[in-house]
Amino acid sequence: MTLKVPLSPLQKILLTTDGSVTRILEAIRGREIFVETEKQKIIKADKKIAGLLKIKEGDKVNYRAVNLRDLSGVLIHAISYAPLKRLRKEFREDVMKRDVPIGKILAKLKLEARREIKNFGSMKADKKLSTLFGIPVNALLLKRNYNIIHNNEILLNVTEVFPYEFFR
Amino acid sequence: MTLKVPLSPLQKILLTTDGSVTRILEAIRGREIFVETEKQKIIKADKKIAGLLKIKEGDKVNYRAVNLRDLSGVLIHAISYAPLKRLRKEFREDVMKRDVPIGKILAKLKLEARREIKNFGSMKADKKLSTLFGIPVNALLLKRNYNIIHNNEILLNVTEVFPYEFFR
Numbered sequence: 001m002t003l004k005v006p007l008s009p010l011q012k013i014l015l016t017t018d019g020s021v022t023r024i025l026e027a028i029r030g031r032e033i034f035v036e037t038e039k040q041k042i043i044k045a046d047k048k049i050a051g052l053l054k055i056k057e058g059d060k061v062n063y064r065a066v067n068l069r070d071l072s073g074v075l076i077h078a079i080s081y082a083p084l085k086r087l088r089k090e091f092r093e094d095v096m097k098r099d100v101p102i103g104k105i106l107a108k109l110k111l112e113a114r115r116e117i118k119n120f121g122s123m124k125a126d127k128k129l130s131t132l133f134g135i136p137v138n139a140l141l142l143k144r145n146y147n148i149i150h151n152n153e154i155l156l157n158v159t160e161v162f163p164y165e166f167f168r
Numbered sequence: 169m170t171l172k173v174p175l176s177p178l179q180k181i182l183l184t185t186d187g188s189v190t191r192i193l194e195a196i197r198g199r200e201i202f203v204e205t206e207k208q209k210i211i212k213a214d215k216k217i218a219g220l221l222k223i224k225e226g227d228k229v230n231y232r233a234v235n236l237r238d239l240s241g242v243l244i245h246a247i248s249y250a251p252l253k254r255l256r257k258e259f260r261e262d263v264m265k266r267d268v269p270i271g272k273i274l275a276k277l278k279l280e281a282r283r284e285i286k287n288f289g290s291m292k293a294d295k296k297l298s299t300l301f302g303i304p305v306n307a308l309l310l311k312r313n314y315n316i317i318h319n320n321e322i323l324l325n326v327t328e329v330f331p332y333e334f335f336r
């Protein structure tokens with residue numbers, strides 16, 4: 001862990017696990033976690049996203065921004081990029097049309113995959129994230145980025161963000 | 169959760185995660201977790217084990233009993249059964265000859281897999297486990313059983329046990 005702030009065990013688990021984060025949130029909260037899709041659209045990969053996903057510039061990518069939440073509010077904000085050509089039909093339908101967490105899609109489709117944690121760090125809350133989480137502007141957030149790999153190719157690149165004051 | 173005793177968030181995470189348990193222990197403890205191999209041998213599947221792994225009676229199976237520990241003591245005791253014919257060479261070497269946690273073997277070999285949690289529950293410590301964990305005989309233990317699935321076949325069946333008084 002290279003962060004300059006002390007982390008709680010739960011925060012360390014959320015930043016380093018290679019399992020489903022929704023499952024962990026459900027264990028912590030003891031109740032079902034819901035996905036609320038904030039934005040979902042098909043985009044064409046620019047240079048940065050093409051590099052991230054190891055695809056060609058201009059390839060179609062599904063962009064999804066969601067909130068993982070329970071009744072008390074939003075716990076984690078997650079952004080994912082998925083190359084359309086690598087998503088089989090059922091996966092594509094679930095990730096594009098339904099409010100289903102990625103981990104549950106993988107489990108439902110019995111997809112064998114692995115999560116490769118690329119990095120984690122911190123950032124400050126902008127106005128949008130401060131409103132979303134109900135925290136002050138500039139409050140500290142923790143974030144991480146990982147790939148979900150299937151057939152030796154990147155199926156999804158995911159960034160997860162949550163307030164430093166959560167899960168302490 | 170169907171256990172009759174209240175569980176802490178960390179205990180619920182350890183019983184329900186579909187990620188690497190060693191990784192979670194390292195996050196909780198903030199230091200490296202070691203595997204201590206207690207017993208490892210090749211056995212022939214009896215009826216029960218054949219049913220568990222969906223193989224034929226008499227097929228060769230690697231049996232491994234290990235302790236996941238840090239310098240303070242044993243945290244989790246784990247028993248696994250793996251059909252030899254489904255283990256590729258490198259996996260076989262690591263699981264049979266070296267003190268490496270399963271999750272680290274999977275990551276190192278970049279194996280795509282999924283963990284299917286079959287059940288969890290409680291049991292009482294016998295003399296051996298009470299000595300191992302440094303707890304009284306008959307103290308409550310939590311346990312779970314899961315399959316690690318690769319190529320749609322059971323690569324390993326794993327049982328993990330830890331004292332109820334740990335991770336509270």
